[in-house]
Amino acid sequence: MSSLGLEYDDGYLIDILRRNRTVAMVGASPNWNRPSYFAMKYLQRKGYRVIPVNPVAAGQVILGETVVPDLASIDVPVDVVDVFRRADAVPAIVDEAIRIKARVVWLQLGVVHLEAAVRATEAGLTVVQDRCMKIEYGRLSGELGWSGVNSGILTSRRRRLLA
Amino acid sequence: MTAPEKSHHYGIETRAVHAGAAPEPVTGARNVPIFQTTSYVFDDADHAASLFNLQTFGYIYTRLGNPTVAALEERVASLEGGRAAVATATGHSAQLLAFFTLLEPGDHFVASRFLYGGSITQFTHTFPRLGWHGTFVDPRNLDEVRAAITPTTKLIFTESLANPGGVVVDLAALAEIAHENGIPLVVDNTLATPYLWRPFEWGADIVIHSMTKFLSGHGTSMGGIVVESGKFDWAASGKFPALTQPDPAYHGLNFYETFGDFGFSMKTRAVGLRDLGPALSPQNAFYILTGIETLPLRMDRHVSNATAVAEHLAEHPAVAWVSYAGLPDSPYAALAARYLPKGAGSVFTFGVKRGYEAGIKVVESVELWSHLANVGDTRSLIIHPASTTHRQLTDEQRDAAGAGNDVIRLSVGIETAADLIADLDQALHQAV
Numbered sequence: 001m002s003s004l005g006l007e008y009d010d011g012y013l014i015d016i017l018r019r020n021r022t023v024a025m026v027g028a029s030p031n032w033n034r035p036s037y038f039a040m041k042y043l044q045r046k047g048y049r050v051i052p053v054n055p056v057a058a059g060q061v062i063l064g065e066t067v068v069p070d071l072a073s074i075d076v077p078v079d080v081v082d083v084f085r086r087a088d089a090v091p092a093i094v095d096e097a098i099r100i101k102a103r104v105v106w107l108q109l110g111v112v113h114l115e116a117a118v119r120a121t122e123a124g125l126t127v128v129q130d131r132c133m134k135i136e137y138g139r140l141s142g143e144l145g146w147s148g149v150n151s152g153i154l155t156s157r158r159r160r161l162l163a
Numbered sequence: 164m165t166a167p168e169k170s171h172h173y174g175i176e177t178r179a180v181h182a183g184a185a186p187e188p189v190t191g192a193r194n195v196p197i198f199q200t201t202s203y204v205f206d207d208a209d210h211a212a213s214l215f216n217l218q219t220f221g222y223i224y225t226r227l228g229n230p231t232v233a234a235l236e237e238r239v240a241s242l243e244g245g246r247a248a249v250a251t252a253t254g255h256s257a258q259l260l261a262f263f264t265l266l267e268p269g270d271h272f273v274a275s276r277f278l279y280g281g282s283i284t285q286f287t288h289t290f291p292r293l294g295w296h297g298t299f300v301d302p303r304n305l306d307e308v309r310a311a312i313t314p315t316t317k318l319i320f321t322e323s324l325a326n327p328g329g330v331v332v333d334l335a336a337l338a339e340i341a342h343e344n345g346i347p348l349v350v351d352n353t354l355a356t357p358y359l360w361r362p363f364e365w366g367a368d369i370v371i372h373s374m375t376k377f378l379s380g381h382g383t384s385m386g387g388i389v390v391e392s393g394k395f396d397w398a399a400s401g402k403f404p405a406l407t408q409p410d411p412a413y414h415g416l417n418f419y420e421t422f423g424d425f426g427f428s429m430k431t432r433a434v435g436l437r438d439l440g441p442a443l444s445p446q447n448a449f450y451i452l453t454g455i456e457t458l459p460l461r462m463d464r465h466v467s468n469a470t471a472v473a474e475h476l477a478e479h480p481a482v483a484w485v486s487y488a489g490l491p492d493s494p495y496a497a498l499a500a501r502y503l504p505k506g507a508g509s510v511f512t513f514g515v516k517r518g519y520e521a522g523i524k525v526v527e528s529v530e531l532w533s534h535l536a537n538v539g540d541t542r543s544l545i546i547h548p549a550s551t552t553h554r555q556l557t558d559e560q561r562d563a564a565g566a567g568n569d570v571i572r573l574s575v576g577i578e579t580a581a582d583l584i585a586d587l588d589q590a591l592h593q594a595v
Contacts, residue, residue: 033416038218042219145237146230147228148424152241154178156181158188
């Protein structure tokens with residue numbers, strides 16, 4: 001798992017998770033033991049609409065959603081393009097994300113592409129790299145601490161940072 | 164409520180009190196409740212299935228996880244600067260689980276010979292019965308460490324500040340050797356605690372504690388913990404299939420791929436803790452959490468008292484030698500200055516003139532020091548390791564560990580220093 005040590009402030013990530021609802025998951029897998037399936041299931045439970053995007057599995061149904069072959073096939077506005085693909089697939093996905101006017105490009109664990117990230121940012125999109133949406137939601141909401149993970153969050157407030 | 168704009172990095176004193184704990188959402192309870200429960204209800208069948216499959220975070224059964232224990236796990240991970248932690252019933256079982264996640268039957272490990280006697284016994288007699296074989300090396304001899312590594316070696320194990328004589332191990336040097344070979348450095352940081360020394364800052368990959376000792380600090384509760392740095396690349400060497408290949412115990416789940424930098428901890432919990440079962444009780448976790456709140460204060464006092472006692476013994480006519488890294492003429496003074504700027508802990512050894520018989524007389528004559536098997540209590544403790552904690556070892560192993568027949572080990576507590584010194588003086592007077 002390579003990491004450039006990219007750091008994001010908690011506030012930056014909380015804004016993204018709070019302000020967006022529709023997630024297009026590029027590289028979603030119908031295999032229930034794959035990381036993308038875990039993330040899709042978890043995000044659905046947290047109230048996000050997750051639309052699976054995968055040309056190989058197009059037409060199949062994953063967790064109640066029909067898989068579409070590409071971002072252009074989605075007929076509703078997309079907030080977050082969540083990428084479970086290798087880094088070399090990222091530039092083309094970013095092009096599509098810009099074309100469909102998505103708000104966020106989120107590259108999952110181990111996925112980093114600095115040039116494409118810069119292009120997305122210059123087009124007005126918010127970018128996250130090398131993070132898992134499920135893990136960050138879990139960390140910022142306090143749930144990750146249930147598994148003994150260091151969330152880095154100290155608070156004396158009764159309510160969690162994410163509702 | 165607004166989200167913080169920038170993540171603030173809190174000091175260790177703040178995190179000792181707060182990390183891992185937030186007011187309980189339903190009641191607003193400020194301190195961590197003791198969730199004295201074995202089980203937890205599910206929202207529905209789908210929620211239950213998601214929990215069992217690790218697809219969502221939550222609690223199923225206290226053997227696997229418990230909210231009071233989770234608060235403690237996050238606190239210790241925070242203090243060590245680690246990514247995640249798994250708490251266990253004892254330090255011994257923390258070692259068992261760490262090895263269980265990393266070694267297959269037939270695998271090999273390299274271990275420092277400067278270890279607590281119980282670790283030496285566990286490694287020498289019990290781990291081989293599980294198919295894990297170790298080679299003990301002198302951690303000060305880096306060539307010897309390198310030469311001991313084989314293609315099936317899966318980790319290097321050492322104590323940072325070592326039992327019983329306070330040997331200071333050069334962690335950065337050992338980390339380099341471990342990483343040259345694609346294996347992790349596992350460090351038992353019990354005697355130092357993260358307040359005095361944070362091994363992850365020097366290249367360690369896994370840290371283990373007997374929380375029974377200084378973390379709990381009050382001699383009330385058994386507990387252990389395994390902490391991971393989150394920085395070791397488990398996939399790079401191909402040596403850790405348990406973490407990087409589909410796991411048959413979880414329907415082919417790949418733990419490192421799915422959970423990333425806390426994959427080691429998820430595996431240790433979901434398979435090791437689940438199937439071997441050495442869970443920490445919520446009650447003990449609560450006591451240990453409470454003790455940790457004062458860790459910084461207590462360690463400062465432990466160090467100042469130990470320094471006063473060691474300096475006094477170094478001048479004492481009945482004392483042959485003192486092994487405390489906090490003394491200026493210690494062979495470990497340079498390493499202590501580098502790794503332990505806040506002090507060299509409070510566990511050290513000394514030798515009484517007239518050897519074994521005098522040693523026995525000393526431990527039997529103290530009135531304030533407690534003669535028992537433990538370290539890291541508010542109370543000052545004294546013991547003769549050769550006849551107790553290191554008893555099961557051979558004479559050679561004992562000498563190699565620094566626990567020869569004339570050795571007395573002290574764990575200096577937080578009482579008034581003058582009282583501790585006076586009591587040792589009267590005991591030494593009777594012995595010599």
